[in-house]
Amino acid sequence: MAEGWLFDVTEGRDGTSVVLWLKDGARGTITRRAEPFLPPFWVDGARTDLTDLARELEKDPRVAEATFQVLRPSLYDRRPRRVLSVVTRRNPDRRRVATTIDARGGYTRFHLYDVDLTPPHLYHLEHQLYPFAPVRWDADTVAALEPAETIDYALPPIRAAELEVNLQGCRRDGLVRGTESISTVRVGNVILEGPEEALLRTVREEVVRQDPDVLLTEDGDGADIPWLYRRAQAVGFNETTFFLGREPARFQPSRAAFSYQTYGTIRHREAAFVLPGRFHLDTGNSFLWGDAELPGLIEAARLSRLSLQTVARQSPGTCFTAMEMAHAREEGVHIPWKKNRPEAWKSGRKLLDGDRGGVIFLPPVGVHDHVDEFDFASLYPHIMVRQNLSAETLDCRCCPNPRRRAPGLGYRSCDRRVGLIPRTLEPLLVRRLAYKARLRRPGLSPLEREILQRRVKMLKWILVTAFGYQGYRNARFGRIECHESINAYARELLAGLLHSAERSGYRVIHGIVDSLWVRPLDPTHPPDPERFAETMSREFDLPLGYEGRYRWIVFLPAVTHGLGVPNRYYGLYSTGEFKLRGIGSRRHDTPVVLRRFEGELLQLFGRARTADEFRASVPRALARADAFAEQIREGTWPREELLISRRIVQELGAYVTFSDSVAALRQLAHHGIARAPGETIRYLVADRTARSWRDRVVVAEALRGDEPYDPGAYLELLARSAETLLAPMGVRREALLARWGLSSDKERGPYRSPESLVQRRLDETMEGIA
Amino acid sequence: MVSRGAAAALASFHSAWSIPDLVPASGPASTPAGPVGPVPRVPVRIRRRLPARQVLPTTPALFGWLGKRFAPGEATVWAGASSAIDRLLELLYAGSALAKGRISLLEGANRFNPYRIAEQGQALGLEPTPVLEGIHLARAFTAYQLVALVDGWSAEARRRRPTLLIGHELPALFDNPEELPPEEREPLLRHVSEQLAELVEGTGLPLLLTVSGGFAAFPGLAELGPRFSDLVRLIPRPAGVELGSAREGRRLLMVHRAPGQRGLEEFAPPDATQEVNPWAAPLPLTGRHSRNG
Structure with a gap:
């Protein structure tokens, strides 16, 4: 009997098993343990169709068994039904057999469950295990010593090493043709160099010697690992002689790169190079790494039952869906392969009432002081939990006259059973509050504080996503009416808060969904904001937080119509901390020169204690803009910053x-x-x-x-940046450009194509004539 | 008489749809032809038919023209530019409300705009609420949701008793290979076609299908879909939108014209195949403002 941690579960190379990677608590070594595992998937359909299908599957050599079982496959099923359980002889055939079955049913007659969950994920779910679980194991069993939801859990000892590869004659971010040889490789603190074949052999030996649990790279999925694999192949290594995990892996990515659309933007995800027995985390290919780092990712892996390598490369929404799946499986519900629950039929009027978001005010453009900001903590998740908003509990048949109805829409919430979404969210809310409470305790070490902060950030991301996923078309357990209900409750809440604020001596100047900016009616005798927050928290039974008082806050206008933009503002709290939204510093595409410019302006404004002092510092801000313009015009600005x-x-x-x-x-x-x-x-x-x-x-x-470089282009960007921050004070881009001696109208060069041979000849002829 | 142009349109109509009985022997057909098609259908049990009602008012002329294209238990297809289809559809919603009709709409492209529909209703003197209350809709956001909605449409129609069924851009969701494996597209659309046939035969209601990509974008519709009453092609013209009825070979030109303004057609010899309908719609934008120039 040994004790330690379950680090990871990966798919066995034989296709019939999974591999458990266990870290021995006493010796600190990693144990590889293969477990035979062939999980079934489920087929639901008409009785006769299923009988015919079972007969057909008996002849399919890929299928080990197809048996009938009685269970409640879907979240919406009230009673158990007879469904077909299909087990394939090899796990890689699961999806292929499922596709065959679906095609046989014309893609409409059968509903399939648990098809696209990976064997390691299913293994976790079926054995009540999770990544980084403290476990006890013997020859027969591996058992978790505490549930995944434990808040006060100890982290296992984890060894991490950075990996960085450099190519001969290339900058890391420079032009790479793919044929260059490797010049140096850094593994942890060791830098290796030498003839390529020997170098690669030494890399492998060094990885074995250091034996890290985590290999950290920056752009490892896009560069380091594929470069290593490509060169290893080129100099004669193969998958069994050169590998970075704890057992050989294919030189191919486990998932190819792809582009996708989300919230109206196109995103790209790099190919994933995961390693068996060792975690490869690419900080450049992880949306969550920046906020969550290792403690946050471990938190998400534990709760979602997904491998750390998967969590790091996925969105918070995927983590939330996996958490829903874990809760669903606890209730015996299986995971639909192709979600087809549509929107309910409704009148155009009801759609108009329901298909809208939260309350948003137009802020008054300009500089304001004496502004207090209040914010409901995790408003939407709290609404989902309090109002029991979940796909299967909304407009249920069992509660025709329930206690709760979505305001203005009338959607009913079930009184008799708690829905899947609240069941998933409530533990997350409790955890987040518990971590925040611990963060307020004195005497925390910096490491403990860091760990807790990362976990809180991770949970925040997941909670934020939980709302959006209710309206996402491919969400496994989402339902658009839940999305509409959440917004309806939030609108009612903010409207109520608005009236209460006005009764308490405030004037509301701005509000976005769950936040309110207010100004005292009498600034000489302002209401006590902390007491107001406490009273409102009691009144609405939701935690209303006091974010702070601003020394000044600037609400910015839209360039097109000049009215205030709800989420574009910057302000300085009385604590000296800035809050920035929608300005260049918050955008990923802003050049460093503009970040530097904005930073200097904010530093300048940071000295202002009131709105009047802010206004008084505008001439100095314009002088800074002139100084930047002068240096840009000279053509000496460092190119990297442009x-x-x-x-x-x-x-x-x-x-x-x-x-x-x-x-x-x-x-x-x-x-x-x-x-x-x-x-x-x-x-x-x-x-x-x-x-x-x-x-x-x-x-x-x-x-x-x-x-x-083109100074005009950068002066225009500088003018736009200055206008963004200073527009409420009457600063205009055109005026700035004129001040710098530049017209706002660009003059295009004549139509010509220098790379065209004909054009070149014509130019030469013209020159000859001249 | 069918003009040469109209005859050509009918011929292409014939070849595209492969439904010979839809082509009248001579002259415009006054009643829809029989339900015989080249592909044998799965026998459908016809339950109690819902009573046929007037779909659109007879005036203004546009509604009269459009109303003639519908027949109980048959489908009318609008094909052509999606921008023209969407605007005409908004007019149709308002027109239906004018006739106190009820619409059951299956929205496949998420382009239902209640604000614009309410404006169209207001232009006809109607309050927004009854116009929007007269439309019952469900939006599909994935192909699988659309299939589920089509499967349940018959029950919904029996519950709500609409006067017109509308399927807006039903094949649109099947064209995204990232969302739907390509091998599933055709079988699912054929299933949708069969279900639509069952729907109109079972309920006896007129069905309007708007398919901007035409029949090529909707595999199975011609062979397995419902009986067709008419195909209306919508073609944007410089002056407005031209509607062409394949069955009758008639065209309706909707021209942008301010109220009270007179058109040249009033002074020209009458054309039996074309009507002109002044339409006080705003002119389409010819350019967009750009900050960058």
Whole structure:
């Protein structure tokens, strides 16, 4: 009998088992343990269809057994039914057999469950295990010593090492042709170099020697690991002689790169190179790493029953869905393969009433002081839990006259059973509050504080996503009416808070969904904000937090119509902390030069204690803008700080207008580099009037650092940045450009194509004539 | 008489749909033809039919023209530019409310805009609420949801007793290979076609299908779908939108014209195949403002 931790479960290479990676608590070694595991999937349909199907499956060599069982497969089923359980001979055949069955039913007659969950995920669910579980094991069993939901859990000892690969004659972010040999490899603190074959052999030996549990890379999925694999293959290694995990793995990614659309933007996800027995975490290919880091990711892995390597590469929504699945499976509910629950039929009027978001006010443009900000903590998750909003409990048949109805919409919440969403969310809310309470305790060590903060951030992401997933078309357990109900409750709540604030001596100047900005009616005798928050928390039975008082806050206008934009503002709390929303510093594509400019302006405004002092510092801010403009115009600004980032939204061939991005994409293509939609390109604007892709920009990969740049382009960006921050004070972009001696109208160069032979001949002829 | 152009349209109608009985022997058909089709159908049990009602008012002329294209228990297809289809559809919703009709709408492209529909109703002197109350709809956001909605449409129609069924861009959700494996597209759309046939035969209600991509975008509709009453092609013209009825070979030109303004057609010899309907709609935008110039 041994004790330790379950680190990970991976798929066995034989296709019939899973591999458990157990860390011995006493010796600190990793034990590999293969367990035979062939999980079934389930087929639901008409009795005769299922009988025929079972007969057919008996003849299918890929199928080990197809037996009837009585269970309640769907979340919406009230009574158990007879369904077909199908077990394949090999796990990789599960999806193929499922597809065959679905096709046999014309894609409409059968409903399939548990098809697309991976065997390791199913193993966790079926054996009440989870990643990083403290476990006790013997020859027959592996058992968790505490439930996954335990709040006060100890982290296992984890060894981490960084991995970084450099190629001969290339910058890491420079142009790479794919044929370069490897010059150096860093594993942890050890830098290795030498002839390539020996170097790769030493890399393998060094990884074995250090035996880290986590290999940390930055862009390892896109660069380091594929480079290592490619060169290992080139010098004669194979998958069994060169591997970075604790057992051999294929040189192929476990998931290919892909582009996808989310919330109206195109994103790109790199291919995933995961390792068996050892976690490869690519900090550049992880949405959650920046906020959650290892403690937050471990928290998510435990609760979602997904491998740490999976959690790191997925969105918070995927983690939340996996948590829902875990709760559903506890209730004996299985996971639908193809979710088809549609929206309910409703009148156009009801759609108009329901299909809307939270309350949003238009803020008064300008500088304001004496402003207090209040914010409901985790408002939407709390609403979902309090009002029992879940796909299966909304408008249930068992409660025709329930206690709770969505305001204005009338959707009923079940009084008799708690829905899947509240069951999933409530423990998360409790955990987050518990961690926050512990953070307030004195005497915490910096490490403990860091761990708790990361866990809180991770949980925040998951809770934020939980609401959006109710309206997401592919959410396994989502339902659009839940989404509508949550918004309806939130609107009612904020409307109530607004009246209460006005009764308490405030004037509401701005509000967004769950936050309220208020100003005392009498600034000389302001209400006590802490007491107001406490009273409101009691009145609404939801935690209303007091975010703080602003020394000043600036609400910014829209460029198009000049009215206030709800989520574009910047302000300074009385604690000296800034709150920034919607300005350049918050955008990923803002060049460093503009971040620096905004930073200097904010530093300047940071000295202002009132709105009047803020206004008084505007001339100095304009003087800073002039100084920046002067230096940019001289052409001496460091090129790295002028790089503009753009996320591309389509393939190069799909663009119809010639722009800086198109020029950059063509340059990259010329160097043999293709960028997929959703990926980011970085470039320096060399000549914004050029009509040639060679002259217009310089891509970051080809940047030498001494190229001339187009000062006009950057002065325009600077003017726009200054206008964004100072527009309420009457500062206009056109006026700034005129002040810097630049017209706001760009003059394009004549139509010519320098790379065209004909054009060149014509130019030469013209020169000859001249 | 069917003009040469109309005859050509009918011929293409014939070849595209492969439904010979829809082509009248001579002259415009006054009643829909029989239910014989080239592909044998699965026998459908016809339950009690819902009583046929007037779908649209007879005036203004546009509604009269559109109303003639519908027949109980048959489908009318609108094909052509989606922008024109959507705007005409909004007019149709308002027109239906004018006739105190009820619409059951299955929205496949998430382009139901209650604000614009309410505006169209207001232009006809109707309050927004009755216009929007007269439309019962469900939106599909995935192909699987759409299939589920089509499967349950018959029950919904029997419960609500609408006067017109509308399926807006039903195949649109089947065209995204990231969401739906390509091998599933055709079988699912054929299933949808069969269900639509069952729906209109079972309820006896007129069905309007808007398919901007035409029949090529909807596999199975011509062979397995419902009996067709008419195919209306919507073609944007410089002056407005031209509607062409394949069955009768008639065209209706909806021209943008301010109220009270007179058109040249009033002074020209009458054309039996074309009507002109002044439409006080705003002119389409010809350009967009750009901050960057």
